[in-house]
Amino acid sequence: MGAEPARTTLTPPQNFSEDFMSHAAKAFEYFETTAGQEQGTGDWFEITQEQINSFADTTIDHQFIHVDPERALKETPFGGTIAHGFLTLSMLTHLGATIPPDPNTPSLDGIVMGINYGFDKVRFLNPVNAGKKVRASSTVKSAVLKGAAIDQTRTFTVEIEGVEKPALIADWITRLVFVD
Secondary structure, eight states: OOOOOOOOOOOOOTTHHHHTSOHHHHHHHHHHHTTTOEEEEOOOEEOOHHHHHHHHHHHTOOOHHHHOHHHHHHHSTTSSOBOOHHHHHHTHHHHHHTSOOOTTOOOOTTEEEEEEEEEEEEEEOSOOBTTOEEEEEEEEEEEEEETTEEEEEEEEEEEETTOSSOSEEEEEEEEEEEOO
8 A cells, every 4th residue: 555645734824713704703893892982973954944844745744843834833832843753863864974984993894785774762852943953973882793794783862953952862773784
């Protein structure tokens, strides 16, 4: 019989675990460290009567408190028309986008998309009158690795310019999907 072939010992590269870690897992290592951190405050944005009317048309919610300024002034304690709570909530996409990004956020290699995954909690605390400006601030609540995705929950507070009590507070879950 012939000689046995020489055995080769494979030595993993120095960064073996990092080299073979999924893109989602690498990103999760960062997101996990951000829990509890404030992300900042965005820009002021005016909620106009025209936007309220358009939202009323879209949702078929034409309650007078939203679309009839004269009647709302006379018959409500709000001093005029107010935005639908869901209009204010739907503005989180825009309001959140105006929060300046953290310059320390690493490059998110392999990210394919971000998806609105829903809300854990939403509270409408104060109505937003037509013509008022709102802005959002955000704090990272948690991050959960789900296969090739990360579910990040952020607590958003929407404040009304010149008013102490916020318009709403919401725990919003965004799913970041990665290709691995």
